[in-house]
Amino acid sequence: MxxxxxxxxxxxxxxxxxxxxxxxxxxxxxxxxxxxxxxxxxxxxxxxxxxxxxxxxxxxxxxxxxxxxxxxxxxxxxxxxxxxxxxxxxxxxxxxxxxxxxxxxxxxxxxxxxxxxxxxxxxxxxxxxxxxxxxxxxxxxxxxxxxxxxxxxxxxxxxxxxxxxxxxxxxxxxxxxxxxxxxxxxxxRARLQERDRMLAERVTIERQMLELTRASALGSIAATVAHELNQPLSAAANYMAALRLSSASDDRTRDLTGAAEQQLQRAGEIIRRIRRMVHQNDLVLEDRSITGCIEEALNLVRAAAPLLMPPVTIHVAGEANLGRFDNVQIVQVLANLLRNAGEACQQHADAAIRVTAERQDPLAVTIRVIDNGPGVPPDRRHLLFQPGLGNGRGESGGGLGLGLAISHHLIEGHGGRIWTEQTPGGGATFAFTIPAIREAVAEA
Known part of the structure; x- marks a missing residue:
């Protein structure tokens, strides 16, 4: 013992x-x-x-x-x-x-x-x-x-x-x-796993955004090419038809012009198929929170460029908090606008950005991204949504300048529109519309 x-x-x-x-x-x-x-x-x-x-x-x-x-x-x-x-x-x-x-x-x-x-x-x-x-x-x-x-x-x-x-x-x-x-x-271990999960999620989001950006850019280019080629092809086909039907044309000329007319019609059909393909976007339309969409876009920009964004305030009217849209695409539009706004007012002493959402139309929600930077040069406003203008402020970040052009294409795919407005006190305002949800429309 x-x-x-x-x-x-x-x-x-x-x-x-x-x-x-x-x-x-x-x-x-x-x-x-x-x-x-x-x-x-x-x-x-x-x-x-x-x-x-x-x-x-x-x-x-x-x-x-x-x-x-x-x-x-x-x-x-x-x-x-x-x-x-x-x-x-x-x-x-x-x-x-x-x-x-x-x-x-x-x-x-x-x-x-x-x-x-x-x-x-x-x-x-x-x-x-x-x-x-x-x-x-x-x-x-x-x-x-x-x-x-x-x-x-x-x-x-x-x-x-x-x-x-x-x-x-x-x-x-x-x-x-x-x-x-x-x-x-x-x-x-839990924090390391969460970090790994967030990094993997970020890589996935960036890959999805890149794929969507490329697809949207190609869609914008295809739509532009289709639109620009459609009229001259139609005119050429009409000229060929006129030449084929002319009394001055012999049989050989009629055969050649008929063959050329068939090829022009074939080219026109190819163009029409491209246009149908571009307009039939694979949208995933859902009733979503607009506040959540704005916050997701803001988090995406902050994750990619932590020092870029100044203070951002969000105001979403109660009747405008829900819309019917493709969340991935509208997050991309908002991320483009927020990134442009951050770059534009980065040197401003009291830089600030506001994001608002309101129902100005019973069928649509209007979202605005407002900054107090130098604003948009007047001579560029009519060209803002064309490829090649950088961020639309006359300053390119070294990219292809497709951000606003892609945003324009995505908003049009939702049946909405995107534009710029005069900003009281200086700065720039970019606005766009997306569909309101059916319940909200019925209540309105």
Missing amino acids: LNRRSALFRPSDQAPGAGSEDAPSYRFLELLAVSASDLLQAEDLAPALDRIFGLIRSEVELDVFFHYAFDGNGLDLDAWAGITPDQVADWSHVPIGIAICGGVAESLTPMIARDIQRSDDPRLSYARGMGLDACFCTPLLHNNVLLGTLAFGRRGVATFTDAEIQFLQTLASYVTLAKHRIGVDREL
Whole structure:
């Protein structure tokens, strides 16, 4: 049997192992070393506590242990041994101030309960019900922050020796450090996973935006080419028909002009197919929150250029908070306008941007992006939405200048329009419309 009067760290003039009275002290040191090694490598505290309890229970004559984790309000049973399933269920959660562990969590000081079966202290009723005669419970504190409690109990012996108490207290300090480390490791892994998720999501969004930008740019170019070629092709076909029907044409001329006319008609059909393809956009029209769409676009611009955007205020009228639109495309339009506004007023001392949404038309919601930058040169306003003008302010960021042209194409695909307005006090205002939802239209 363990000598209960031995000290854990007792100074002695004798060499280690010289006297049998010192044997328990060195055995405790061995147990602490093994426990510390296990806790140092543990990724989950509960299995480590199970292993340590299995190691020390016969050495220290323990029958039960229970570890409670502090959740901010009370204590939740996290690891245990030596108690029945019913007791686990009854005491899975302990309020602060209740029973031994709740009292320790409240006072933040260890509690040593002796001769429990003879005590009428209500805080010990749980321990009495388990048949315990002695119990040691201590708070797990790291930097004065409560992480939980750890308790050990025994039956048949009504007290703990000083050496046992010191051993269990030292072990609890190791458990505290391990619990804190495991919590920090888990939080770090969670944050790294969230960072990886956000980076992957950003890459996906950027890829989708790039694909949409390319497709929209090609659509704008195709629509322009189709429009410009349609009239000269039609005129050439009419000239060929006139030449074929002329009385001055011989049979050879009629055959050649007829063949040329067929080729021109074929070219015209190709152009018409291109125009149909361009206008039949794969829109995903949904009833969406306009506020959410604006915030998503703003977050996208801020993520791509954190230092670009000045303070931005958003005001969405209550009746204008819902629209029916393709969220990806309208986010792109807003991101283009916000990026242009940020670049335009970047050098302004009190740079600011406002985004508003209102119902000026029962069938549509009007969204405006307003900045207090230098404004749009008057001689460029009629060319703003043509490719090649940079951001429309006479300053190109090195791109192809397709941003406003693409925005124009996307808004037209929604059946809306986009334009610029005079801005009181200076600056620039870009406005566009998107369809209002059916319910809102009916109410209006």
